[in-house]
Amino acid sequence: MIEAEGLYYCYEKNGDYVLNDLNFKIDRGEFVFIIGASGAGKSTLFKLIIREIVPVKGTLKVFGHDLARMPRYRVPYLRRNIGMVFQDFRLLEDRTAFDNIAFAMQVTGASSREIRRRVPYVLELVGLPDKANAKVCDLSGGEQQRIGLARAIINRPAMIIADEPTGNLDPENSYEIMNILRSFNIRGTTVLVATHNHEMVKLLKKRVILLDKGRLAADEAKGVSAGAL
Amino acid sequence: MPCNGFFYAWGEALRSLNRNKWMTIASIGVVVVTLLMLGGFMLVHLNLNHITESVKSQVEIVVYIEDTATLAERNELRERLVAHSALAEVRFVSRDEALRRMKEKLGDLVEGYEGSEENPLPDSFELRTHNPEAVGAVAEELARYPAVAKVDYGKATVEGLFQATRAVQLVALALMIGLAVTAVFLIAHTIRMTVFIRRREIMIMKYVGATNWFIRWPFVLEGLLIGLFGAILPLAGLYYIYRVSLDWVSANLMFLTLVPLPLVMVELSKYLIPLGTGLGILGSAFSMDRFLRV
Structure with missing residues (x-):
């Protein structure tokens, strides 16, 4: 599903590498934590995966496509297959929960009938069946992140990438969010989570990729590296 | 644009105009003020032309x-x-x-x-x-x-008249060009501001896989509507002002013949409506390109 080979990236020409010779492979249906200190390159890696930026060296294949060679007009279609979850939720606060989730479906040209059918179902999956008409600004942080998760899953993406999804949440809400992500994973969606939340990494015992100053410092199958931090 | 996209774009444009009411009013206001000035000047220009032409034809x-x-x-x-x-x-x-x-x-x-x-x-x-x-x-x-x-042939009068009308026309043309350029900048700037306010929305759309044109269409239609309203309002205002002026001139300055009202309105609409809508569309289409590079 994701293959990185000798992957390098730097933000400025001749600047330091933010990602330095990364090599890894993530298969369909995996749940992977990407961990590392701030500036280790986690967010940069996610930007590369959604092709917001392109590698300066090496190759990155997502769903079998070499992203450096992907024409710009194909990028929206790549992103429809990747659900994204952000630390700051990135919701439209003046709109309802329903509108925020429907928004991602409208983009793909879905009919309003399909939207009316699918949004309540997804709201149920994230445990907010009665919040469809609530304005996002009236929801708690945990609820907002669940709306973010619902939006990420609405188009049945093959993969979800979550950048610090619990960074702004208390432990109880963090646990809920991780549980929802795990439930998506059980249904077959590949999940990548960048996090600082070591407790969660230890608890879930999933594969962990540890980045250190842009290099791959460890790639452990059962959350062992979390202890090394 | 598929059918769903068409309705989505129109719906989104109207919703967004309503959602950003104050910005909409401000944008329309800018278009109205600039086109009103431009239209007012066109009125003066048209009538000066008309008067000099009629004087010329009497020479x-x-x-x-x-x-x-x-x-x-x-x-x-x-x-x-x-x-x-x-x-x-x-x-x-x-x-x-x-x-x-x-x-x-x-x-x-x-x-x-x-x-x-x-x-x-x-x-x-x-x-x-x-x-x-x-x-x-x-x-x-x-x-x-x-x-x-x-x-x-009334040498001095005729030559003086032609020199004066030529000068007036040049000044009028220069002022109209200046005003049109100012209008372009003002409108583009206002629309860039509305796009800037909504950059977050545009960024989210990009992340959920919207194509650039899917994002652009509602803004383009919004620009079109702002431009259209911004052109219709000054047209209505100028219609009223011109009608009152015509009445006054025909009562007080009988020797002066002005361009008839319907002709003036056709002439003004011919310029102001395409100018307003064109500016609205171009302004929104181009001022948002910077925000599409995500």
């Missing part, structure tokens, strides 16, 4: 015939004038007709000549040129013809 050359000229000489002169390529109209005015006209104009002052054999006025030809600005040159040429006593 005549009068060729007075020598009293001593024979019939053959008079006929020859007439033929030469009719054949002259620069002349549009040649009319013979007999001395009797000239006297009658003078009486109509001056009334009692010419009483003494009534029925008199001593009509002091000569026979003449009244001429109109194709190009009013050529009267000077044509008049000079005609003065050299045989049997011509004198050529008259």
Whole structure:
């Protein structure tokens, strides 16, 4: 599903590498934590995966496509297959929960009938069946992140990438969010989570990729590296 | 654009106009003010043109015939004038007709000549040129013809008038271009601001896989609607102002003929509506490109 080979990236020409010779492979249906200190390159890696930026060296294949060679007009279609979850939720606060989730479906040209059918179902999956008409600004942080998760899953993406999804949440809400992500994973969606939340990494015992100053410092199958931090 | 996308784009454009009410009002306001000024200036320009054209079309050359000229000489002169390529109209005015006209104009002052054999006025030809600005040159040429006593065309008045109208037109054109350029900047800037306010929304759309045109369409339609409202309002305002002005002029300055109202409105709509909508569309399409690079 994701293959990185000798992957390098730097933000400025001749600047330091933010990602330095990364090599890894993530298969369909995996749940992977990407961990590392701030500036280790986690967010940069996610930007590369959604092709917001392109590698300066090496190759990155997502769903079998070499992203450096992907024409710009194909990028929206790549992103429809990747659900994204952000630390700051990135919701439209003046709109309802329903509108925020429907928004991602409208983009793909879905009919309003399909939207009316699918949004309540997804709201149920994230445990907010009665919040469809609530304005996002009236929801708690945990609820907002669940709306973010619902939006990420609405188009049945093959993969979800979550950048610090619990960074702004208390432990109880963090646990809920991780549980929802795990439930998506059980249904077959590949999940990548960048996090600082070591407790969660230890608890879930999933594969962990540890980045250190842009290099791959460890790639452990059962959350062992979390202890090394 | 697929059917769903079409309705989505229109719906989104209308919703967004409503959602960002104050920004919408501000944007329309900018378009209204600039197009109102531009339209007002166009009104002045149109009417100045109309007045100078009507004055120009009244400019005549009068060729007075020598009293001593024979019939053959008079006929020859007439033929030469009719054949002259620069002349549009040649009319013979007999001395009797000239006297009658003078009486109509001056009334009692010419009483003494009534029925008199001593009509002091000569026979003449009244001429109109194709190009009013050529009267000077044509008049000079005609003065050299045989049997011509004198050529008259109000030299100083005509030349002064043409110089003045040319100057006024140049100033008007420069001001209109200046105003149009200002309007472009103001509108583009306002729309860039509305796009800037919504950059977060655009960024989220990019993340969930919207194509650039999917994002652009609602903004383009929004720009079109802002431009359209921004053009219709000043048109309505100018209609009212012009109607009142026409009434006032026809009551107080009867000698002045202005361009009729329907003609003015057609002329103004022809420029203001495409200008407003065009500016709205271009402004929104281009000012958002920076935000699409995510």
